[in-house]
Amino acid sequence: MPTKTTDVDPLTKALEPPPDETPVQREERLRAEAEAKYISDIIDEELERQKTAEKKAPKSLKVLLLGQSESGKSTTLKNFQIMYDPKAFKAERALWRAVIQLNVVRSVHLILDAMTSAQIEAQSSSSEPQPELSQELLKLQKRLAPLLQVEQTLTRRLTPVGSGESEATLLNPNSSYADRSKSLSKEVAINSGSAWKGAFSKMLGGDDQRGIVDADPSVNWNDPNDPCVVLSACAQDIALLWNDPIVRQLLRRQKLRLEEMAGFFLESLDRVTAPDYLPTDDDVLRARLKTLGVSEHRFKISSKLERYAVASYTPAWVPYFDDMDAIIFLAPISAFDQALAEDTEVNRLEDSVNLWKYIVSNKLLKDTSLILFLNKTDIMKDKLSSGIKFSDFVVSYGTRPNDFENTSQSGVLKEKSIVPRTFYCHFTAVTDIQSTKSILTNVSEVLMRRNLADAALLS
């Protein structure tokens, strides 16, 4: 039926039935049209369904862990892993064994270094008298020399060839003890990628590829080249050294508080040097291995949500992370009496405060949730109760009581943000799995709720 109006659009015109349409053709055409509409409606419905689904299931959450070196980023990540990817965490247990062995060796070398510097000082008449090293200690010093080799072996195996990182300095195998002391101030560090894990699997498997370990506890623990052979042979001597009253006196004088240092295992020597030693969850959390660079991890938190956790600590990274939903900022409050390893002029707490100020005032991060972890509260408490005065390092603290309640509320780190936002602040000791679990659960819930609220606003 031709229409009489002239202002009809060309499309309608094109779709018009032909003027000479037969009843059969007409029936066929109507059937085809109905079918096309049916299909088109299904597509529309599907699109609509997808749109609603997208609104309901928000994009994955991206969380950045930020803080100075040794603030606890990797340790927090391990907690995420325990909670949301326990299989992967378990699988790496055997790899951490060697890290812990290296941590033990490092502690021993810190003691031996303290002895050496005491000997050197004793020779210069100007200094105050040093406690004299006993014959027994001098013998221990000699007997523990093989540990130098163990340290080199472990370091070499931990840092894959060509990792190209200057901080992951390999110790020169020909270096003298004094040379080594200098290089020891540099920690062993690994790239955040998984290259070191690959290198390790090979190492644990031995030269003859006796077994691909990949963290399977059924490693060949009887490998004669395993560092644990020397380590367990030295265990008794290490214990003698650590428990020696002169050593304790020396360490006190040099203000070396090993118990509070990262990767301290000397109180569990028998256990961690045993040939069949496999680290516990707590051991893995207390193990210390410096991370270089940024790593990204994905976790499934609920059936719909995934989380990225990325670790980094340099403000230079910040512009790359403006699409983060949240930053967990770690400030080790126990570090109030320490200087940065990379710049001994800078107090570590002050450095944390400066980094935090930079973050809260950064325009790129104005839509990012900020969660502050005032970490290492356990060490903080120990320090304060052992008589270290907070006000000696934070002058503005004045004469307030030197206890955790007061110092932790002193507001040092609670800087105001340039944009109005909610702050979440937690006192943490991320080496404590139980308390960290409830904090991380809480953080996840807050972030998911915020994410859902944002999605609702957009709809």
Ligand SMILES: Nc1nc2c(ncn2[C@@H]2O[C@H](COP(=O)(O)OP(=O)(O)OP(=O)(O)O)[C@@H](O)[C@H]2O)c(=O)[nH]1
């Ligand atoms: N006692 C105690 N030790 C902690 C706490 N948090 C972290 N540590 C230990 O401190 C050391 C450093 O923690 P990491 O997680 O390696 O620090 P990081 O921020 O990843 O440091 P980098 O990799 O150098 O950037 C590790 O040996 C941890 O076991 C804490 O709350 N209490």
Ligand SMILES: [Mg+2]
């Ligand atoms: Mg790290």
